[in-house]
Amino acid sequence: xxxxxxxxxxxxxxxxxxxxxxxxxxxxxxxxxxxxxxxxxxxxxxxxxxxxxxxxxxxxxxxxxxxxxxxxxxxxxxxxxxxxxxxxxxxxxxxxxxxxxxxxxxxxxxxxxxxxxxxxxxxxxxxxxxxxxxxxxxxxxxxxxxxxxxxxxxxxxxxxxxxxxxxxxxxxxxxxxxxxxxxxxxxxxxxxxxxxxxxxxxxxxxxxxxxxxxxxxxxxxxxxxxxxxxxxxxxxxxxxxxxxxxxxxxxxxxxxxxxxxxxxxxxxxxxxxxxxxxxxxxxxxxxxxxxxxxxxxxxxxxxxxxxxxxxxxxxxxxxxxxxxxxxxxxxxxxxxxxxxxxxxxxxxxxxxxxxxxxxxxxxxxxxxxxxxxxxxxxxxxxxxxxxxxxxxxxxxxxxxxxxxxxxxxxxxxxxxxxxxxxxxxxxxxxxxxxxxxxxxxxxxxxxxxxxxxxxxxxxxxxxxxxxxxxxxxxxxxxxxxxxxxxxxxxxxxxxxxxxxxxxxxxxxxxxxxxxxxxxxxxxxxxxxxxxxxxxxx
Numbered sequence: 001x002x003x004x005x006x007x008x009x010x011x012x013x014x015x016x017x018x019x020x021x022x023x024x025x026x027x028x029x030x031x032x033x034x035x036x037x038x039x040x041x042x043x044x045x046x047x048x049x050x051x052x053x054x055x056x057x058x059x060x061x062x063x064x065x066x067x068x069x070x071x072x073x074x075x076x077x078x079x080x081x082x083x084x085x086x087x088x089x090x091x092x093x094x095x096x097x098x099x100x101x102x103x104x105x106x107x108x109x110x111x112x113x114x115x116x117x118x119x120x121x122x123x124x125x126x127x128x129x130x131x132x133x134x135x136x137x138x139x140x141x142x143x144x145x146x147x148x149x150x151x152x153x154x155x156x157x158x159x160x161x162x163x164x165x166x167x168x169x170x171x172x173x174x175x176x177x178x179x180x181x182x183x184x185x186x187x188x189x190x191x192x193x194x195x196x197x198x199x200x201x202x203x204x205x206x207x208x209x210x211x212x213x214x215x216x217x218x219x220x221x222x223x224x225x226x227x228x229x230x231x232x233x234x235x236x237x238x239x240x241x242x243x244x245x246x247x248x249x250x251x252x253x254x255x256x257x258x259x260x261x262x263x264x265x266x267x268x269x270x271x272x273x274x275x276x277x278x279x280x281x282x283x284x285x286x287x288x289x290x291x292x293x294x295x296x297x298x299x300x301x302x303x304x305x306x307x308x309x310x311x312x313x314x315x316x317x318x319x320x321x322x323x324x325x326x327x328x329x330x331x332x333x334x335x336x337x338x339x340x341x342x343x344x345x346x347x348x349x350x351x352x353x354x355x356x357x358x359x360x361x362x363x364x365x366x367x368x369x370x371x372x373x374x375x376x377x378x379x380x381x382x383x384x385x386x387x388x389x390x391x392x393x394x395x396x397x398x399x400x401x402x403x404x405x406x407x408x409x410x411x412x413x414x415x416x417x418x419x420x421x422x423x424x425x426x427x428x429x430x431x432x433x434x435x436x437x438x439x440x441x442x443x444x445x446x447x448x449x450x451x452x453x454x455x456x457x458x459x460x461x462x463x464x465x466x467x468x469x470x471x472x473x474x475x476x477x478x479x480x481x482x483x484x485x486x487x488x489x490x491x492x493x494x495x496x497x498x499x500x501x502x503x504x505x506x507x508x509x510x511x512x513x514x515x516x517x518x519x520x521x522x523x524x525x526x527x528x529x530x531x532x533x534x535x536x537x
Contacts, residue, residue, distance in 0.1 A: 037343075052087050116133060218368050219369050257291065300339065408431065511526060
């Protein structure tokens with residue numbers, strides 16, 4: 001049997017499998033994600049769901065597919081547009097036994113005919129890649145039976161920590177318990193019974209951003225300040241004060257930080273309290289759990305690859321039930337999640353574990369997470385499996401502003417909001433150890449950037465004129481900022497920063513435009529005022 005025939009046979013077996021825990025809206029979506037899950041579970045390659053380029057009619061252009069022109073899924077979710085969904089495929093990289101440059105593409109044609117093509121790497125890898133992908137799609141990952149000791153420990157855990165209520169993954173109330181030694185109880189609601197009753201108000205920790213009784217993810221690049229922002233929200237709630245134009249729900253808050261020690265928390269909270277004109281004594285309703293010096297995992301997979309809570313999480317649950325916070329901050333997922341972040345089932349189990357506590361004690365949980373490289377490049381801020389985005393009701397993304405703008409500016413975007421609208425932005429600025437709303441005025445660090453840009457503009461312009469070259473202030477082939485940005489002595493400054501520096505220097509009278517050449521064809525030369533030496537304007 002050829003590799004192509006084997007692939008088609010294996011995909012037919014996937015179609016016949018029982019429905020997934022999170023069934024897709026159509027068979028194409030289910031099959032694409034089924035291929036992705038199966039390949040990811042075997043760990044013999046790296047797989048991602050992507051969109052291939054479209055031709056002029058909008059149909060998928062498989063022949064033009066290349067690792068450099070593939071797109072990530074919009075908002076990291078299956079496309080709602082049917083034509084876009086036809087462009088979905090699975091790119092397979094880092095295949096065992098193949099070159100690191102080799103990339104394969106698994107896709108379904110219009111009639112759902114499976115195809116597997118090589119889009120990058122040496123042709124000699126094609127047969128090996130075909131064989132590995134076809135084999136892994138067909139084979140269910142081996143699950144070793146638990147040892148006698150593991151079975152005994154599982155029995156002991158069940159006796160010591162018998163579950164009280166099971167939280168359904170997407171419900172807003174705990175699921176009813178099943179009757180022992182009998183059929184499961186199914187709780188059925190007739191909406192007509194609600195007639196005449198008051199509709200419950202949706203509750204928020206921060207209106208439109210952080211809903212109660214569920215999990216919100218706050219994504220942010222390393223060093224962007226997501227830990228400070230989350231701590232600032234928790235402190236404002238504990239003090240009963242507004243912050244950054246938001247009105248957090250007043251009440252107790254609990255912050256677990258796996259990256260910061262107690263001293264760092266004290267320094268940051270002192271800055272936050274002083275910014276509100278208060279001292280640390282007003283933070284009596286805030287509790288901290290610094291874990292920078294210890295293992296901070298909250299859940300790890302067992303031998304059957306099912307996520308199990310750690311003793312640390314059990315202790316946090318016990319404390320939270322007694323303390324009853326309105327907000328719990330968990331910083332960050334990389335330190336707290338002990339599973340494989342690209343395995344959708346493990347991610348969903350972890351989020352469900354957190355949601356169960358949020359529903360039980362009526363609080364909001366905010367989980368901080370770093371985006372993947374692909375998430376940063378696409379601007380979605382997602383990380384690992386799509387299950388991170390799909391399993392939560394709300395997701396926020398904190399990013400720096402434009403690379404040429406004020407380096408202290410941050411933008412918090414609403415990337416997902418099941419109970420509100422997406423796309424909203426809050427512009428904030430780092431100032432004196434905390435975040436404040438952006439007032440449009442340049443910060444001290446921005447002023448330093450401007451001074452440096454002006455100095456470099458002067459030096460480069462002087463060097464250009466000494467060499468006999470000519471640049472102008474008007475846009476064209478010799479537009480000064482564009483020409484300068486390509487020179488090594490511009491020290492990496494962008495044309496945008498150099499253009500802004502030129503405008504400031506012109507306004508300050510430090511630059512002059514000198515006209516050269518015959519009257520019939522005059523040409524501009526941009527010069528430093530101090531170097532004009534009597535040249536005519």
